[in-house]
Amino acid sequence: MTKRNESFVIEFVILFGFLNGLWIYAGVNPESEILKAFTDLVPEMSSVLFWLITVILTVGITAAAYKIGSWLGLGAILAAFLGGVFIESWGIWSLLVGIGIGWFAPLSKW
Numbered sequence: 001m002t003k004r005n006e007s008f009v010i011e012f013v014i015l016f017g018f019l020n021g022l023w024i025y026a027g028v029n030p031e032s033e034i035l036k037a038f039t040d041l042v043p044e045m046s047s048v049l050f051w052l053i054t055v056i057l058t059v060g061i062t063a064a065a066y067k068i069g070s071w072l073g074l075g076a077i078l079a080a081f082l083g084g085v086f087i088e089s090w091g092i093w094s095l096l097v098g099i100g101i102g103w104f105a106p107l108s109k110w
Helices: 003-026 030-041 047-085 091-107
Strands: none
Touching: 003 047, 003 091, 030 047, 047 091
């Protein structure tokens, strides 16, 4: 496979999809924990700035995933995300489906 396929699977499908689902399964929101740490360090900073940064990063990553993998890429990320959320039951199978779709998403025109 090409380097583009490998980076799409590793960066978007596993990191953006699966790990975000895994954090939801664990009941921890790492962004809120980072926000608490920054608020303790710099109390005068507004939390609106951090929420704005979070929204911009999420939209940017989703747009980049769509540009690289189109609808199949977004489907692969969704399958991996569901794999993280439902890791105890059928999550590993969903992750494998997401990785499989992710390998071919950058090559497809769909």
